[in-house]
Amino acid sequence: MDEKILQVTEEAAGMRVDVYLTQALDISRSFAQQIVQRGEAQVNDNIVKAKYRLHDGDTVCIRMESPKEWTAEAENLPLAVIYEDADMIVINKARGMVVHPAAGNYRGTLVNALLFHCKGGLSGINGVIRPGIVHRLDKDTSGVMVAAKTDAAHRGLAQQIKEHKARRTYWALVHGNIAEDKGVVDAPVGRHPKDRIKMAVTFKGGRPAVTHFKVLKRYGACTWIECRLETGRTHQIRVHMAYINHPVINDPLYGYKKDAFPIEGQALHSHCLDLVHPISGQQMHFEAPLPQDFLDCLKRAEKHI
Structure with a gap:
């Protein structure tokens, strides 16, 4: 029997328990609902429904049989x-x-x-x-x-x-108007000290993390940026942009609770990758065009300049 105990923080207060478990355990929403229905995930030692809204300070205990x-x-x-x-x-x-x-x-x-x-x-x-x-x-x-x-x-x-020889470049749409044309966020990233489902900038126990960004276009209420990673920490761009008060649009963990943009999940896209072929030694460059949902977000931002 595997047991995991999670303490609900103020940031997660009001979240449905199935949504919370989806993020905390990195599982699907349907699987989270199943373990709640089976009583394998309890809140304050009580069996609850998947739609139960969590409160600051709640204890969520998950007890499941070890997978085969x-x-x-x-x-x-x-x-x-x-x-x-x-x-x-x-x-x-x-x-x-x-x-x-x-x-x-x-x-x-x-x-x-x-x-x-x-x-x-x-x-x-x-x-x-x-x-x-x-x-x-x-x-x-x-x-x-x-x-x-x-x-x-x-x-x-x-x-x-x-x-860090492979160069990864991302495009993101973030909240707020970034005044600088470019900048660097150099701040260590580690597990959030209170909310274990999140990462955070933490100067105690965090690992070095560096994100370079430049502005591609300003829309007034939000900014389209390009980010280049020197390091590859979990959720690095999302954590760093929230740290400088420009969270990624529609980010469920580090952004605002209510976003009116037409996208499921954060507006973050791995635009290009530069690397050396591991066998031939040839320098290679790959790009992925913006998906339609990201383009729709840019169109909405354009209308609200």
Whole structure:
């Protein structure tokens, strides 16, 4: 039996318990609802319904049977391939797609799609649950992502990412008018001291994190920016932009509770990736166009200048 205890903070007060568990455990909404209905997730030792609204100070206790051994299965899912050869594959990940299987997300992930497309031919370094996965994007972040088809390619790509030689550039739409044309956020990121489902800028125990940004266009109430990462901390851009009081539009964890933009999840897109081919040594550049939901957000911002 696995047990996990979570303390609800003021920031999470008012959130439905199923939504809270979705974010806290990185599981699907339907799976969160199932464990609440089965009584495996209780609030203050009481069985509640999935729609129960949490209060500041509530204790959420999750007790579930340990999962049995399982492996990811190939699934014929839509996959936007940007580039592919015998060693690696570069895709444009759709917003809403989870990268690899986890509790409650056994199917429908990028790994499931890659296993089908590559006929199982992915690097085995990360095991049977995350084959080929060198780096990840948040579920609701779209855009360029590379996966390895061989162990040699995996090692080469992972080394470039570790040494910050692979250049990752993101586009984001953030709240507020950024006055500077460009800037740098140099602030350590670590687990939030009170809310364990979140990351935060923390100077005690945080890991170094550096984000370079420049303004692409100002809309008055919001700003379209480009971000380049020197480091790759969890939720780095989202945490850093919230830290300088310009949270990403529609960010459910670090943004405002109510956003009227036509997008599910944060307006953050992995626009391009520059790397050296791990086998041939060739310099390579990949881009993913903005998805329609992000373009719709820009149109809405344009109307409100």
